[in-house]
Amino acid sequence: MNSPNKLIVSHAPFWHIGSGVPERNYNILVAALPAVLMGVVFFGIPAIGVICMAVSSAIVWEMLSNLIAKRTDTVADGHAALIGLIFGMLLPATAPWWLVITGTFMAIVIGKQIFGGIGANPFNPAVLSFAILSIAWRNYFDFDAQLVNFNLEYPAFYPLVAAKAFGTAAVDSIPLMDLFIGKEVGGLGSTSGVALMIGGIYLIARGFVRWEIPVAFIAGLLITAGLFHLADPGKYAGALFHLLTGYSLIAAFFLATEDSSSPVNTVPMLIYGAVGGVMTMLIRNIGAYPEGVIYAVLLINLMNPLIDKIRPKAIGKVA
Amino acid sequence: MTSKKHRMIVYGVALQLLLVAIVCYAAFPVKPPEEPLRLMYQTNAGKVLFDHQMHATTKGYALACADCHHPHYDAELEPMSCSMCHPPRPEGIKTPESCLDCHDDISEIENTEIMKRSDAFHSQCIGCHDQYGQGPPSGPEGCGQCHVL
Numbered sequence: 001m002n003s004p005n006k007l008i009v010s011h012a013p014f015w016h017i018g019s020g021v022p023e024r025n026y027n028i029l030v031a032a033l034p035a036v037l038m039g040v041v042f043f044g045i046p047a048i049g050v051i052c053m054a055v056s057s058a059i060v061w062e063m064l065s066n067l068i069a070k071r072t073d074t075v076a077d078g079h080a081a082l083i084g085l086i087f088g089m090l091l092p093a094t095a096p097w098w099l100v101i102t103g104t105f106m107a108i109v110i111g112k113q114i115f116g117g118i119g120a121n122p123f124n125p126a127v128l129s130f131a132i133l134s135i136a137w138r139n140y141f142d143f144d145a146q147l148v149n150f151n152l153e154y155p156a157f158y159p160l161v162a163a164k165a166f167g168t169a170a171v172d173s174i175p176l177m178d179l180f181i182g183k184e185v186g187g188l189g190s191t192s193g194v195a196l197m198i199g200g201i202y203l204i205a206r207g208f209v210r211w212e213i214p215v216a217f218i219a220g221l222l223i224t225a226g227l228f229h230l231a232d233p234g235k236y237a238g239a240l241f242h243l244l245t246g247y248s249l250i251a252a253f254f255l256a257t258e259d260s261s262s263p264v265n266t267v268p269m270l271i272y273g274a275v276g277g278v279m280t281m282l283i284r285n286i287g288a289y290p291e292g293v294i295y296a297v298l299l300i301n302l303m304n305p306l307i308d309k310i311r312p313k314a315i316g317k318v319a
Numbered sequence: 320m321t322s323k324k325h326r327m328i329v330y331g332v333a334l335q336l337l338l339v340a341i342v343c344y345a346a347f348p349v350k351p352p353e354e355p356l357r358l359m360y361q362t363n364a365g366k367v368l369f370d371h372q373m374h375a376t377t378k379g380y381a382l383a384c385a386d387c388h389h390p391h392y393d394a395e396l397e398p399m400s401c402s403m404c405h406p407p408r409p410e411g412i413k414t415p416e417s418c419l420d421c422h423d424d425i426s427e428i429e430n431t432e433i434m435k436r437s438d439a440f441h442s443q444c445i446g447c448h449d450q451y452g453q454g455p456p457s458g459p460e461g462c463g464q465c466h467v468l
Contacts, residue, residue, distance in 0.1 A: 053337070075329045076329050145368075149351045149357075157368055166463070
């Protein structure tokens, strides 16, 4: 705890918005709520169960890991609750309770506490946990299979799977406005584009999220998807379709912008976001998975320390 | 607000959320409806999502049950899963090996041998789609029109 290394910090520029860590986390929680509410509207009570289980179990894992590691109890900073909420938003509304609890364990303990707690995690904990679980229990993350018993008033198939397997013709009839509102099969808190954008714009306006990452992510995704679509319109769906389906918007505003796994300098933020968008589309269109966001975010998290070295030259002598 | 107070509030909220989650999971489980909406078949050649609701209701093609399922005339039978007779069958459940296990009168059945489920489905789906000229085209290169490979 008294290590002198704690006093060594990186070069400027720093970005100070005059608020603390808890305020930041609780604001992100509030910003995510519209998307969660839309999920509850579309998927009903099971979505409430998943979200509540995710948030509460994340807090419990945080408390237990602090207790075992004899660290200061950090549940009050809201970070554990935030990780739980974001993880819950990625899940299908039918996720069983044990999957949610295992997922928050992976996120809090494996994704965050093992690396030293808040600010030390190299990957977005929720995304890392999702990646581990989706490999371990693939069928529970198959939205088509999980939502077969939901009576939906809109096309009841996961649009990204349909687009990848059957081409643009299979998704041409889905109105973009429906996708924007959230009338699509997907994660319980990640389908509503409008709600995610409201939350994201609020975070940017309040200074909790820098605009560079979401804008670069969306631009990278749109341009890459657009180029693919131009090259073969029958095989690759359009750019707006890809922006409004899957985890695109939740990634742009909530996943890629996670503080400790994203860069702080302007140019690195732009590169980080743009690579995220491009990789998402490369995985979706020519990779094995219909949804590329999870691995794209992990990949940009991985390159974050390297690209964050692109920074203004320090003035004066550096010790 | 002191840090301890703040922690207590967070624990209180966590406890309440946990109770809500337990109630949601226990009291409102997602139950399969009596008549299936969609069915997901995991096959060796990828998964197939079949929209039962689209085929069987006025939302879509409004087919009668007997258009696809075996007509069990003169018998009040509960609707059964196709895999109750067509193999692969669920383990641990006694299922008929031949149509004659249930039917005494051979004249009321076309073939005594029960087809494999995949053969029955292929014949049913492709036959109907070809007959009406609707939906994905069949053929040796058409697998990926239904199967997510």
